[in-house]
Amino acid sequence: MSEAGSERKVGNPLWLLAELTYRCPLHCVYCSNPVDYTRYGAELSTDEWVRVLREARALGCAQLGFSGGEPLLRDDLEALVQEAHRLGYYTNLITSGVGLNERRIAALKAGGLDHIQLSFQDSTRELNDFLSHTRTFDLKYRMAQLIKAHGYPMVLNVVLHRQNIDHVEQILEMAEKLGAEYVELANTQYYGWAFVNRDHLLPSREQLERAEAATQRFREKVGDRMRIYFVVPDYYANRPKACMNGWGSVFVCVCPDGVVLPCHEARGLPGLTFPSVREASLQWIWYESPAFNRYRGEGWMKAPCRSCPERVKDFGGCRCQAYLLTGDPANADPVCDLSPYHRVVTEAVARAQRPTAAARPILFRDDRNARALSEAQAPLAQ
Ligand code: SF4
Numbered sequence: 001m002s003e004a005g006s007e008r009k010v011g012n013p014l015w016l017l018a019e020l021t022y023r024c025p026l027h028c029v030y031c032s033n034p035v036d037y038t039r040y041g042a043e044l045s046t047d048e049w050v051r052v053l054r055e056a057r058a059l060g061c062a063q064l065g066f067s068g069g070e071p072l073l074r075d076d077l078e079a080l081v082q083e084a085h086r087l088g089y090y091t092n093l094i095t096s097g098v099g100l101n102e103r104r105i106a107a108l109k110a111g112g113l114d115h116i117q118l119s120f121q122d123s124t125r126e127l128n129d130f131l132s133h134t135r136t137f138d139l140k141y142r143m144a145q146l147i148k149a150h151g152y153p154m155v156l157n158v159v160l161h162r163q164n165i166d167h168v169e170q171i172l173e174m175a176e177k178l179g180a181e182y183v184e185l186a187n188t189q190y191y192g193w194a195f196v197n198r199d200h201l202l203p204s205r206e207q208l209e210r211a212e213a214a215t216q217r218f219r220e221k222v223g224d225r226m227r228i229y230f231v232v233p234d235y236y237a238n239r240p241k242a243c244m245n246g247w248g249s250v251f252v253c254v255c256p257d258g259v260v261l262p263c264h265e266a267r268g269l270p271g272l273t274f275p276s277v278r279e280a281s282l283q284w285i286w287y288e289s290p291a292f293n294r295y296r297g298e299g300w301m302k303a304p305c306r307s308c309p310e311r312v313k314d315f316g317g318c319r320c321q322a323y324l325l326t327g328d329p330a331n332a333d334p335v336c337d338l339s340p341y342h343r344v345v346t347e348a349v350a351r352a353q354r355p356t357a358a359a360r361p362i363l364f365r366d367d368r369n370a371r372a373l374s375e376a377q378a379p380l381a382q
């Protein structure tokens with residue numbers, strides 16, 4: 001084990017994210033999948049996924065998210081859900097709803113799926129369909145009703161950004177009409193495609209404050225009938241979040257091609273080789289691999305984190321954000337106002353207060369754009 005990893009006892013993972021595929025019928029402008037997803041290898045087979053589920057459960061994972069891309073594009077989703085249920089996981093399907101139907105939801109329910117989280121892009125058909133570059137609003141609406149009809153709690157997720165944040169009240173009214181018990185209004189985090197499109201997506205401070213106030217009014221109106229989570233964008237904070245509760249601490253993500261990550265954005269970090277479940281056991285990857293030990297503990301930290309009392313709470317923030325915005329993943333997350341690079345965040349925020357025409361058109365997440373971005377290896381933000 002590395003020096004950094006040996007500083008504290010490494011606990012077992014609790015939460016497995018199974019990214020079953022990068023394929024998706026939607027083309028969301030803020031998708032968190034890698035911008036070069038077309039470069040990666042063949043998807044794991046059913047047998048390989050079953051092995052991953054067993055190994056992760058044996059390591060101690062108890063929560064399992066089936067995600068993607070769109071996990072419903074895998075014909076073996078029902079079989080994987082069944083196996084996960086048999087192993088004793090609490091399972092969650094994270095889906096756009098495209099590919100769901102009466103027959104599949106009945107099979108998923110019978111297989112023991114615990115939870116379905118459905119995403120909408122907006123409360124209006126026009127914007128939902130624009131942001132996903134597909135005509136999916138009506139379908140999503142029907143899928144929400146289907147999920148409810150099968151006895152699942154209604155859990156809606158809407159990613160917020162400058163294009164839709166002024167619709168928060170209408171989004172919450174839609175959620176109420178659909179009988180939602182939980183709504184997650186997650187402001188965009190600027191990684192992946194959202195980072196490429198940041199100058200189109202980062203809201204102004206005024207928009208953010210209006211949306212928070214509207215959310216609070218709605219909470220007071222609906223009381224306990226609906227739980228509403230409002231996740232503030234990092235860029236408007238002055239301290240970073242404890243990303244993943246610390247690198248390699250509780251969360252493990254297995255990518256469609258079997259590569260294992262401590263956070264679903266980490267694949268692009270320099271100088272690290274993330275092992276695949278095709279060549280190593282999950283146990284070795286979690287406890288022993290150099291990549292998982294690289295940012296454990298505190299030995300890797302630079303100033304100002306190294307001597308900061310808050311390092312035990314936030315672990316210096318997000319390594320991926322530090323790399324994207326400063327070029328060095330060992331720097332403090334520049335969201336922190338103690339970081340010498342904090343101005344890269346405040347400059348982006350300042351631009352969002354007086355948006356002019358962005359330097360490049362909005363890029364939808366699709367294979368053509370993914371190939372162009374990987375070939376050009378262009379800097380990904382203005
Ligand atoms: S964010 Fe949109 S494009 Fe990306 S995986 Fe989810 S539904 Fe598909």
Ligand code: SF4
Nearest residue numbers: 305308310311316336
């Ligand atoms: S300096 Fe580092 S440890 Fe201290 S608050 Fe900022 S990011 Fe956290």
